[in-house]
Amino acid sequence: MKMTTLDRALLFITVFLSAYQIVVGIDDLSTAPITAYTIAFGVLLVAALLLIILGFDVLDSPIVVIVSTIIPLALSLGLVWEHLASYRALYLVFTIIGFLAVTLTRTALMQNHAHVPTITIAIVHGIAGVTIFLLPIILSIQGIMKPAFSLVGIGGALIGIDGLLLSFLKGGKPILSRDATLKIFPSLLLLMTICFVAGFKFG
Amino acid sequence: MSIQSPIVNPKSQSPRRGKIKLYFPLIKSSQTGLLLATGIAGYLSAGTRIGLLTLLGMSFSLFLAISGSTIMNMWYDRDIDARMKRTHKRSAASGELHHTEVFWVGMIISMLGIGWALTIALPYGLVVFAGWFFDVVIYTLWLKRRTAWSIVWGGISGAMPILAGRVLATGHIDLVGILLALAILFWIPTHTLTFSIKFREDYNNAGIPTFPSTYGETFTRATIAISSVLAALAIGWASVLIGISAGYLRLIAVLTAGLLLLAFATFRVQSEQVNFGLFKYASLYMLSSMIILAMKAFQP
Numbered sequence: 001m002k003m004t005t006l007d008r009a010l011l012f013i014t015v016f017l018s019a020y021q022i023v024v025g026i027d028d029l030s031t032a033p034i035t036a037y038t039i040a041f042g043v044l045l046v047a048a049l050l051l052i053i054l055g056f057d058v059l060d061s062p063i064v065v066i067v068s069t070i071i072p073l074a075l076s077l078g079l080v081w082e083h084l085a086s087y088r089a090l091y092l093v094f095t096i097i098g099f100l101a102v103t104l105t106r107t108a109l110m111q112n113h114a115h116v117p118t119i120t121i122a123i124v125h126g127i128a129g130v131t132i133f134l135l136p137i138i139l140s141i142q143g144i145m146k147p148a149f150s151l152v153g154i155g156g157a158l159i160g161i162d163g164l165l166l167s168f169l170k171g172g173k174p175i176l177s178r179d180a181t182l183k184i185f186p187s188l189l190l191l192m193t194i195c196f197v198a199g200f201k202f203g
Numbered sequence: 204m205s206i207q208s209p210i211v212n213p214k215s216q217s218p219r220r221g222k223i224k225l226y227f228p229l230i231k232s233s234q235t236g237l238l239l240a241t242g243i244a245g246y247l248s249a250g251t252r253i254g255l256l257t258l259l260g261m262s263f264s265l266f267l268a269i270s271g272s273t274i275m276n277m278w279y280d281r282d283i284d285a286r287m288k289r290t291h292k293r294s295a296a297s298g299e300l301h302h303t304e305v306f307w308v309g310m311i312i313s314m315l316g317i318g319w320a321l322t323i324a325l326p327y328g329l330v331v332f333a334g335w336f337f338d339v340v341i342y343t344l345w346l347k348r349r350t351a352w353s354i355v356w357g358g359i360s361g362a363m364p365i366l367a368g369r370v371l372a373t374g375h376i377d378l379v380g381i382l383l384a385l386a387i388l389f390w391i392p393t394h395t396l397t398f399s400i401k402f403r404e405d406y407n408n409a410g411i412p413t414f415p416s417t418y419g420e421t422f423t424r425a426t427i428a429i430s431s432v433l434a435a436l437a438i439g440w441a442s443v444l445i446g447i448s449a450g451y452l453r454l455i456a457v458l459t460a461g462l463l464l465l466a467f468a469t470f471r472v473q474s475e476q477v478n479f480g481l482f483k484y485a486s487l488y489m490l491s492s493m494i495i496l497a498m499k500a501f502q503p
């Protein structure tokens with residue numbers, strides 16, 4: 001499916017918002033969350049740029065599944081590091097093992113075990129997704145963070161929807177048709193980025 | 204048939220507006236704009252007080268010098284441009300503009316640009332002249348048709364605008380200026396070699412030695428990957444020395460990671476799509492880096 005000018009415009013805004021977040025949005029944090037958020041928004045920025053340059057065909061690359069794992073893993077690690085100090089080490093280990101597991105199960109070694117990569121990605125994305133979705137909302141409800149911080153959770157839900165649509169499409173059992181998925185993809189990506197940036201800024 | 208000979212075309216009698224339309228593609232507006240952006244970034248990266256008149260003078264003189272050298276390149280290469288699908292419609296190659304006229308327009312614009320640059324500041328003017336000399340004399344007239352390594356000289360010439368901007372701001376050639384120039388020098392192969400892979404048949408038809416035709420695609424892609432790493436190192440080091448904020452450093456690191464990823468992908472995957480992606484990304488990378496470096500002028 002050909003990318004429209006509107007798609008490119010939406011992706012450009014995503015790039016600028018991600019760049020803003022990297023440059024000024026996370027300046028006051030400590031080193032570990034800064035690194036985690038830089039990786040998350042950095043991957044988002046580069047991915048949006050590559051989509052603008054190469055079009056939707058880039059989503060057919062097998063590396064997309066691995067790269068798209070980095071965003072929720074890095075974001076959730078940043079959140080846990082900032083707000084759940086006692087789980088830092090545990091979650092860091094999960095992040096590293098999760099990323100390695102997704103990468104390794106997508107290699108040729110697992111070609112004869114078709115269900116293993118799917119289960120692995122479901123577990124890794126699931127834990128990271130639930131963390132991004134629930135943690136900001138709980139923190140907002142408890143009054144530890146401002147209500148606007150729950151926008152990060154909404155962003156987490158949107159990244160989950162994005163991920164599900166793409167995963168099922170790539171798995172050959174699409175929830176929406178390929179054209180419909182690609183049509184809403186740039187808007188979802190932008191909306192997700194807006195939620196993250198606004199959540200961190202005003203939360 | 205001698206391709207160097209002028210082809211008289213009724214369109215060459217077109218009115219002045221038509222002439223401008225014919226000349227505009229000869230200055231390669233995107234490339235000239237990008238090189239001009241490097242010059243402005245070089246100037247602003249020094250973080251010195253911005254003199255608006257100086258900045259304007261620098262921009263116009265640099266624009267004229269770069270445009271002039273590009274027109275000179277079009278004038279001399281009209282025969283090989285005529286043999287390439289990608290370039291045969293250029294007005295100098297197609298004969299829509301007479302080659303003598305193209306030569307004089309190129310020379311006059313070049314002299315105006317270099318002359319103006321020399322009046323702004325002697326060291327700045329000399330660097331601008333060096334860039335013109337490397338591009339027109341060393342690269343275009345001497346080496347382009349002889350060796351694939353001519354791109355190094357094209358790269359050195361492309362590195363001069365950023366050095367010129369830096370020299371204008373600081374008054375001398377410093378380590379940052381050299382690093383910025385090196386960043387452009389190493390970035391240019393990323394840009395031009397991906398281009399020469401994409402249009403290798405065109406270059407073969409024109410008899411221009413390129414890396415893909417001389418050393419093969421694998422070596423060319425390895426060169427692209429290595430030069431990308433070197434460009435990234437140079438721009439990273441320069442950014443630290445310039446003292447840009449941690450946030451902008453993070454952004455440069457992210458953009459650099461994207462460049463390296465694509466450079467190594469083009470080495471491993473060897474697809475036209477990845478190759479084209481690298482070509483486009485490299486331009487965006489350089490433009491973004493220049494904007495980031497220029498931000499130094501606006502930091503408290």
